[in-house]
Each structure stands twice: as structure tokens, then as C-alpha cells.
Amino acid sequence: MASAHAGLPIDASSTPTLGTSLASPYVQSGRKTSSSFSDLGDYDEFTELNCCMTPEKPNLFNKPHPIHEENERVNEDGTIPVRHYGLHGTGIQLFPGEVLKLRVDHAAYIVYYKPTTEPESPPDAMTQASSSSSDSGTETPMPLFELTPAASNLPPKSFGALGAAGYTVVKGDCFQRSNATRSGSLGRGFVRATTQVGSALFKGTSTLINQTYEGTANGGVIGFAMGLGRGVWGFGSHTVKGAFRGVGHMTNAVGEVVLGMDPHFSLDGTLVLTNYRIVWTSAGSTGDTFDIPLESLVSIDNTSVTAPHVLHLECKHLLRPQFAFVDEETCVSFIEATMRLYSQGPYSFSTVHFNAIQTGTAIDPTDAEETSIPALYSSQEDYERLGLSDRERWTLVNNETYALFPTYPKSFIVPAGFTDQDIVELSAYRSASRVPAVVWLHPQTKASICRCAQPCAGLSGYAAEADKKIVALLRTGENFHFFDARSHIAAAGNFAQGKGTEDVRNYPNTELHHCDITNIHGVRSSYKALATVCQPNASDNIDLLLQRTMWLSHLSSILVAAQKMSELMCKGESVMVHCSDGWDRTSQLAGLVEVLLDPYYRTIEGFLRLIDKEWCSFGHMFRWRLGIGHGPNTEESGEQSPVFVQWLDCIWQVWRQVPWAFEFTDQLLVTIYNHVYSGLFGTFQYNCEKEQRDREALDPTRSLWKYLLQRQEAYRQSVYQEKESLAMVGQLLEIRVSESDLRLWNAHIACADPICRKYA
Structure with missing residues (x-):
């Protein structure tokens, strides 16, 4: 649904601040800054709810009255009109496939705020x-x-x-x-x-x-x-x-005295539940509205004794809304109706949405022609552009069956001179068969960056001959560099499990660097702490709270490592990067290095291709990290973590310092951030390319890449210096990467505070 805030300014310098401006080295433009959080779609794909309803009764659920099939008429072109569901007075519009479930009038959105000392x-x-x-x-x-x-x-x-x-x-x-x-x-x-x-x-x-x-x-x-x-x-x-x-x-309790409470106020409105999202729309003429995709829910409950009429929601991103109903029964009924959507097991709206488009509800004919998620990343085109198609130097590994490398793309590059026997040996030596694959080549120095998983070295420090061979073939310059994204202690902890890290004594002329980047559990914990900082009632001591989350510190660790890797490649020395299994921090570092060194990946199409390459094709566990299909109130998996969102934040930190080098505005990053949790597209629902191929063949979904490319003019910025940027191929962007140079991304504020930020 199109947000009421879509017209807010994007440029941080012109964005109004939220709250009193404070001198802060961490928060851009004062305490907080507002940002236009992306729409969940576009108007031309909605069906407006404009038909009649039965007379409304305050504070009661009103079920929609669809036009029955036998009453439907056929358009002149033979298509069936989109069904309309009446929702009088809200102006809410539905996506194809979206069905209205329940509606509650006089649902008050509770907003907390920071108290004054007066x-x-x-x-x-x-x-x-x-x-x-x-x-x-x-x-x-x-x-x-x-x-x-x-x-x-x-x-x-x-x-x-x-x-x-x-x-x-x-x-x-x-x-x-x-x-x-x-x-x-x-x-x-x-x-x-x-x-x-x-x-x-x-x-x-x-x-x-x-x-x-x-x-x-x-x-x-x-x-x-x-x-x-x-x-x-x-x-x-x-x-x-x-x-x-x-x-x-x-x-x-006996002896208990109330010392204080969290100040808040409430805004009256209408709360609507569909098979895709929860929508709150304010009463009156302000037109405030925000969506809560069901895919984003972690928990939905009420406090059964102390406040049974208040609905508490916690989302996978930073939103923590609460709504007060007129009575407890309404609150319980809303919770039960939401949970019924997951009564048959994992549920995702993306397939329902795509099927509805296929049956003729899409106005855009290009969407109706879509049969599955198209692969935006073309390995052959990428290799030719990078100079990796030279058969004298490079070998293309055919992985179309995904038998030996199930989480890798259908083709990838290794240095020439590698035999089939070497490949098989290497697949057994690197964790999860994620072998060193070259993903980028420096155009001037010819240094390469390859990505992989940790070696199965064990306590003995064993190194497979095939692994020694590939390192020798990849080495350029004086030394070859291993970048282990983990800390030294974390890497050492894996030796007892038969894994670990490289012993440079087995690899002549090499160096090992530990990046000390936190793992998925640390990222998850830090992101949850960030939610508190971004709430409207955050403390005056915002700097201290933000530092305690470690969020900017973690970003700095990633940026420092990526900058170091880029500098070495500019000097002509090749690098290998891995974490444990090569699908979290490895994707972060490889993707960030390519943005820093390759201006093509700073264009709109190039950036989307980069994500499709490093995150979707080379495998990031999106289904695990985002808890795809899991309903609220289920035990949160220890595998869930906003690693990809953290990387988007790193890209924004670079964009903020050198916006002229990017073809796109930061609104593109915000839109992608939003759709990580929207559940509208299938792009971020799979763990690897093979899983995407197999599942899409059965239940196809829409492509976020196609959606964004069709609207790329909306993300193009005027300050982009195309000629200067493209001339910098192979040159490192000059950015500051210490924690004190980083800022809180205003998209986090927009996510956690969907209403009050509008009036900052």
C-alpha cells in the first residue's frame, strides 16, 4: 500500500529532525532524522475498497462482502474484473490476492514519548x-x-x-x-x-x-x-x-507503590486485518496510516490480566506498536483471527499475490507475463565485464545439477590449471562444499577476491593439497591474504569441530587477518537493542544508548575490513574472504569491496545485480535469517538475524559520505530494506539459488528486481557524477570508517516510529 509519507524529502540535509537537536557525533542532524520509509507497493497495482458495506456498528468487526462469482461480469478484453471489498471511510486499497479478514473501529494507536523534566x-x-x-x-x-x-x-x-x-x-x-x-x-x-x-x-x-x-x-x-x-x-x-x-x-502487591509510568498518548483509528498485513488508519482528516506485514510479525498478544484490551505487536524489524481496543473480547478475537492464518503451517502471501496477478488482476501487463523470479544476475555477462572469461587464466565450473555444490550458483570461476579431481577434493575440505570462487578481478592490478567457507583443518591444522594449489594459483603480488571475518578466538573454537582457519605455515607467502566481526547472534542482539533507541520515548542520552547497542561498532568492523581488503587489491595482492560457512559475513565483505572499487555496482541496475549475485546466487540463508513463513508466537529460531539489513546500513554509510558516486538515492536502499520484511516478493525467501529454482517452479512469486527496475527513474538522483564515478573503476572510494564517523540510519527511525516522525 502506498504510504502516506511517500512525499517526504529524501536528502538528509533537508530532512526535518525528530525531537530537539542535540550535539551528537553519532546521530545525523541532531537526535534523530526522519526519512521517507518506502511504500509497500504502487497504486497501479491496488484495488480500492470502494463498494458498499452493511451498516457499520462502532467497535465491532465488519466482515467484507465480496461480489460473488456469479455476479461478476467480463471486461471487453475477456478479463475478469478485480473483486472489490468495501472498507468505507478508510481509503485502504488491496493488493491482488489480498482479502479483508477483520476490521476494528476505534482502535487507538498508543504512542510513547519522552517526558520533560517540568x-x-x-x-x-x-x-x-x-x-x-x-x-x-x-x-x-x-x-x-x-x-x-x-x-x-x-x-x-x-x-x-x-x-x-x-x-x-x-x-x-x-x-x-x-x-x-x-x-x-x-x-x-x-x-x-x-x-x-x-x-x-x-x-x-x-x-x-x-x-x-x-x-x-x-x-x-x-x-x-x-x-x-x-x-x-x-x-x-x-x-x-x-x-x-x-x-x-x-x-x-502488598507494600507496592507506583513510582511512575511511561508517558504516552493515543490516536484513534481503524485497524484492519487482511491475509497479508495489519493496517492502522487514523480517524479524522490527517490520513495517517501504516502497514504491518504479517511476514514481519514475531509476536502478537495482550497482557491478559493487567491490560487485556491492549494489543502488543513485536516485529522482526524495529516496529513495536500497541493498540488499545474498547474491550478484551475484541483484542482476543483479533489475535485469534491472525493466528488462524498460520493454522495450516508456514504461510506466505507472496505466492497468493503472484497467483492473483496471473489470473488477470494486474494492471501492468509485464507483471502478468511473469512466470517466476527472473535471474537478474547473469554470471556470463558478469565474467565478461570483469575479464574473468579468459580461458587461459580462468576455468568455469559447471554446477547446473547443484550436486557437488548445492548452495553455490550454477556456474562459478576458479583459476585455470584446476582439475576435476582438485575440485572434488576441495569440496570435501571447505565447509558445506563452499570452495574458493573468484567473484571480482581488479581491472588494473589483476588482483582477485574469492569467497569461500572455513577450511576443515581440525586440531592438526591439516591443509588439503587442492587448497594449497588454488591459493598458489590465485596469489598475485608479494603475498596472498586470508581474511577470516571472525575473531581469532571464535575461529579457534571451531578447530575442535574439525574446522577452523588457515595455518599460514601450509601456504607460502600468505598472511592471515582476523576481522573480529560479530556473528549472527551478536547482530540479532544488537538490532534488538537498536529498537529501544529508535522508539519515540528514547532517552535524552541517545549517544550512550546507541553506543551500548554496539550497532555502529559492528558496522565499523565490517567497513574497516572491507577497506583493508580493497587497499591490498589496489596494491596488486589478492585476497580470500570467509567466515564460518561463507554465507553471512562473507557476503557482507565481498559485496562491500565490490561497491568500493567498482562504479558499475554503484549504478541502479549494477547494485541490484550485485545483491542478486553475492546474496541470492552465492547463497545467503534468507529463509532461516528472516524466519520466512513462521507465524507469530512461535519459538524464535537461533538462526534468525538481520545480517542483510546490517549490510544495507553499511552501504548507506558509504552513500552518505560520497553520494555523488552513486546513481541512486538512498530511497532505493530504504525500499529494499522495507521489502526484506514485507513478504510481498519472493526475492528474499530462499537460502540459495537451487532452493529458489525448485520452489519457484512449484509456487512462483514476484521479483523485487523487476519491480524496482521498472521504477528506477524514481530512485535516480541529480547529484550523481556519472563520468567522474565511472572513471574511478579500480580506485578505492575515500570514506571514513571509524565508529565516530558513522551515523544512525534514519530508515531505522522511520521503521520504529511510523506516525510521529511525520510531524517532526
């Missing part, structure tokens, strides 16, 4: 939220916020801009709404609490009877016992919740 006046009685009880009788709940020409009692700093946008901010506690009544009368509050407890008692009794009866009917004595247990639990649960709700969704 005392704040209590919220106005007319704007404070009232009870959220599900048993409120005929009483209409107070709105969570109101649109007024002028707002008062606004939150501090950047979030005060919401008042200028037409919001009256409600600063009451969304989590204790049962205490707030229109009259403020303790008597009414007491009556309401009594009603809630009585209703909960009734529900609990009903649950006890029903569960016991069902258990008896289904399973005899054992079933009776199980049903009784569930019934008693339901009885107690409903009763306890009813009592707690009567005192404001919060209970205190």
Missing part, C-alpha cells in the same frame, strides 16, 4: 479516556482523542507537532481506563466494577459447565477430568479478570 498538568476531563469494559451496558465509551482546531496540554518536544496537525492528545493512562468515568464519580466507578465482576462470574460459570460437559461427552472419565480442569481454570480466570478490570487493569 511537571505536567493532569489531562483534561473532557479528553481523558473512559472505561474500556466489555460490559459497559449502553454507555458509550469516551473517545481516546478528538480532532480540534487547536490542541492544548500537548506532549513535549517533537510530539507537540501533532497538535498543529489537528490532534488533541489524550495523556491519560490507556492502561487504566476503567478508572475514568464521564462524571468522575467514585460511585459510578464502583457500580461499573461490580457489574464487571458479576458478568465475569456468569461467564466463568458458563465456561465451567460447557467445558465439563464437552469433556464428558468426548472422552468419558478422563475427558470429564480434563474438561473440569479447563472449566475451573476458565471460571477462575474470568472472575479474576473481572475483579482486576474493576480497579483499573492493575493490581498492587
